[in-house]
Amino acid sequence: MSPLIELRGVTKSYGDHTVLRGIDLEVAAHEVISLIGASGCGKSTLLRCVNGLETIDGGEIAVDGDVVSGPGVDLVRLRRQVGMVFQSYNLFPHMTVLQNAVLAPVKTGLCSKEEAEERAMAMLGRVGLADRAGSYPDQMSGGQQQRAAIARTMLMSPRILLLDEITSALDPELVIEVLNIVQDLAESGMTMLLTTHEMGFAREISGRVCFLHGGGILEQGPPAQIFDDPAEQRTRDFLRKVSLAGRL
Template sequence: MNVLELRGIVKAFGDNVVLRGVDLAVDEHRVVALIGGSGSGKSTLLRCAALLETVDDGQVLLDGEDVTDPRVDADRVRRRMGVVFQAYNLFPHLSVLDNVTLAPTAVHGRPRAEAVEEARGLLARIGLADKAGEYPDRLSGGQQQRVAIVRALAVRPRVLLLDEVTSALDPELVGEVLALVREVAAQGMTIVMATHEMGFARQVADTVAFLDGGVLLESGPPAQVLGEPQHARTRQFLARVIDAGRL
C-alpha cells in the first residue's frame, strides 16, 4: 500500500517551470532518496508533497486520498506528515521541550503531561535529555537538527519528509543526524528524503530517484541507479559528485 503517491506533479514559479510532471510512489516502511543537482526540483517536490506549495497540476495522494483536492482541509492533512527543513527551523523563542510538545498539544490536543513525557523519552533517545530546558540557539547545528527530527516525529506522522537535512551542517556533525535518520528508518518510518549524501542513500534507501530539470529521469534500487545509471545525465551528475569527493 502506497503511503504517499505523487502523480504528474507540475509546479512553476512565474515562468520558471520547476517540476514538469513527476510521478513517485512511496510504499509503507520504505525510504526513498531524491537525488539531483541543485535546482533540479528536489526541495520543491517535497514542499508540494507537504502541501506547503499549491501544485499547478497533478495529484498528491496520502494513504490513497487525493489531498490536492481543494475541498480537502490542508491543515488536517499536514498533521499526518512530518517535515524537516535544511535550516532546522526550530522556534527560537521556545525551549527544546516546548518545540517538541507544541504540535502534540496545540494541534493534536493531547494532554500536556503525556506530551511532555513522550517528548522527554524521544529527547533521551537522541541523548539530549539534559537539553530539554535549553533554547535552540544554545545547541549545535547537529543537535538542533536532531531536535527538529524528533519534533516532526512527535506527531507520529504517516510519512517523514526530509529536505536536505544535513546540507547546512558542519561535516563532523553530519554523522549524528544521519545516524538518527537511519534509526528512524530501521523502526519502519516511511521516509522521502532529498539528499546529497550518496553513500547514505546507497546504504539506507530502498529506492533512489534522480531528478533533473524538474523531470524524474530514473529511479530504482540504489545499486542500480548509483551503480549502473541508465541515463547520461545521471552518469554526469554522479561523476561530478565523485569529483567533489562525496561518494
C-alpha cells in the same frame, strides 16, 4: 497494497519557469526514497507539494488513497500524517528544546501538555537529547539542533516523514549524528522521502534512489544500481561531479 504516497502527473511552475513536469511516483509504506539531482531540479519543491506547503498546477497527490492536492484540503490533518524536517532546523530560539517539541501537539489538541511533555522526553531520549531538554537552540551544535527538529516532528506521530536537505547545513563530522537517527527511524519502519546532496547519506539510508533532471524523474532504482551502474548519461555526469566534490 496501495502506495502510501502517490504522485500522478504532478506539475508545478513559478511564472514561466516549470519546476516539475508530470512527476509520477509511488512510495510504499515503510519505504525510504532519496531524491537526488542538481540544485534547482525540483527536489525540495516536490516535498513541499506533498506536505501542502506548495500548491500544484496539475496532476494529483494522494496519501493513503486520499487526494490531498487541490482546493478544500484539510492541511492540519495532512500535516499530522506527513511531517517535514527542514535544512534550517526552524526551532524557535526563545523556547527550550522541550518547549519547541510540545508546542504543536498541544496547540493542535493532539494531547495534553502533561502527556506531550512525557512523550517529548521519551522522544528526546531516543535521539540522545534527554539531557538537553532545558537547553535553548543557540546552546547546542547544529547536529543537536537537527536531532531536536526531528524529535519535534516525530512527536506529532506522522505516518510519513519528509526530510529536506537535513544534513546540508552541518559540518561533516556532525552528519553522522543525524544519519544515525534517520537510520534508526528507517529500521523502525518509518516511511521517508528525502532530498539530499550527500550521496553517501543517500546510499546508506535508501531503499530506492530517484535522480531528478529537467523537472522529471530521469532514472530510479536501488542505490547500488544508481550509484554504481546508472543507465542514463545525465546521471553518470551528475555523479561524476559530486564525486569530484567529495560527496560520493
